[in-house]
Amino acid sequence: MKRAGFLFLACVSAFINGCDNSPRLYKDSRLMMGTFVEVISPEEKAAAIAFGEIKRIEGLLSKYDPSSEVSRLNSAGQLKVSRETYDIIARSKEFWALSNGAFDITVGSLVELWGFKDKKYYFPLKTEITQTLKRVGTDKIILDPVDNLVKFAVSGMQIDLGAIAKGYAVGCAAKKLRENGIKSCLINAGGQIYCLGLKSGKPWLVGIADPAKKGISGKLSLVNKAVSTSGDYEQFFIKDGIRYGHIFDPRSGMPADSSVASVTVVSDDSLVSDALTTAIFVLGEEKGRALAEKFPGVEVKIDKEKERDKDGK
Numbered sequence: 001m002k003r004a005g006f007l008f009l010a011c012v013s014a015f016i017n018g019c020d021n022s023p024r025l026y027k028d029s030r031l032m033m034g035t036f037v038e039v040i041s042p043e044e045k046a047a048a049i050a051f052g053e054i055k056r057i058e059g060l061l062s063k064y065d066p067s068s069e070v071s072r073l074n075s076a077g078q079l080k081v082s083r084e085t086y087d088i089i090a091r092s093k094e095f096w097a098l099s100n101g102a103f104d105i106t107v108g109s110l111v112e113l114w115g116f117k118d119k120k121y122y123f124p125l126k127t128e129i130t131q132t133l134k135r136v137g138t139d140k141i142i143l144d145p146v147d148n149l150v151k152f153a154v155s156g157m158q159i160d161l162g163a164i165a166k167g168y169a170v171g172c173a174a175k176k177l178r179e180n181g182i183k184s185c186l187i188n189a190g191g192q193i194y195c196l197g198l199k200s201g202k203p204w205l206v207g208i209a210d211p212a213k214k215g216i217s218g219k220l221s222l223v224n225k226a227v228s229t230s231g232d233y234e235q236f237f238i239k240d241g242i243r244y245g246h247i248f249d250p251r252s253g254m255p256a257d258s259s260v261a262s263v264t265v266v267s268d269d270s271l272v273s274d275a276l277t278t279a280i281f282v283l284g285e286e287k288g289r290a291l292a293e294k295f296p297g298v299e300v301k302i303d304k305e306k307e308r309d310k311d312g313k
């Protein structure tokens with residue numbers, strides 16, 4: 001579960017409660033895609049529309065649903081998938097190429113080895129990492145667009161769309177809301193946020209979680225924008241005073257160790273904001289900013305403050 005999500009949630013709620021003269025806002029939340037998804041809108045029907053769309057995407061991409069297309073692909077090693085799932089995997093491949101391998105959806109085997117899948121954390125031996133890396137690498141995903149066939153070149157590979165699926169799902173939910181005539185809504189899927197239209201005639205205000213000070217490090221005024229944050233302060237374990245987080249450097253097989261504590265990306269495209277935050281976290285500030293420049297209109301905020309207690313609080 002994401003702590004950043006709760007911080008976002010708390011901030012957003014605080015701002016909403018502060019506006020006495022505004023029209024009533026309906027709020028609803030649901031546990032989906034491994035996190036809390038909250039929907040806030042003056043339209044009562046907005047939440048059902050957003051949840052319905054996210055549920056649909058969960059059925060395609062979620063690692064938490066054993067019958068999802070991605071789960072079935074992982075157990076079979078190859079699968080003819082829907083066009084939608086195929087396109088997300090193809091886009092993930094593009095991010096892999098653009099990020100020089102820092103963004104890599106085949107990290108699934110590493111996530112498992114290090115115990116992040118079931119939160120039974122484990123510090124692996126070097127040989128175990130070397131063995132596992134044989135099953136990592138997006139170049140080992142073979143795509144056949146003719147019949148949407150996805151195939152693994154090495155047996156035992158595991159796709160994990162944790163760094164992109166929520167972004168895609170929130171973007172789809174926003175599109176569905178628009179199609180249904182909803183003009184004002186905020187969707188927050190554990191820190192992956194989309195701000196649709198205005199809130200009571202003004203931009204939505206979203207607080208950015210501060211990893212070091214447990215508060216917020218800034219506020220964003222957003223209209224028709226997605227915002228996402230990645231950090232290692234949400235899911236991690238500490239061993240010998242060193243923090244090991246849930247974002248991996250697929251080239252070393254180790255949790256990413258750039259000097260970035262958290263990165264926030266604002267974009268028109270929710271999928272882009274999600275994928276970029278993870279990639280920038282792995283690449284570090286300089287290479288990360290260079291990557292973001294390839295996406296026009298994207299705003300990046302990087303927090304390098306890593307002064308935290310040894311117990312990780």
Ligand code: ADP
Nearest residue numbers: 102103104105107160162163230246247248278
């Ligand atoms: P969160 O899911 O907490 O919002 P991210 O969007 O950064 O955070 O996604 C992190 C998740 O993505 C991890 O839990 C893991 O499932 C997966 N992942 C870890 N490292 C990478 C990577 N280098 N590239 C792509 N996906 C990754």
Ligand code: MG
Nearest residue numbers: 163274275278
């Ligand atoms: Mg991400």
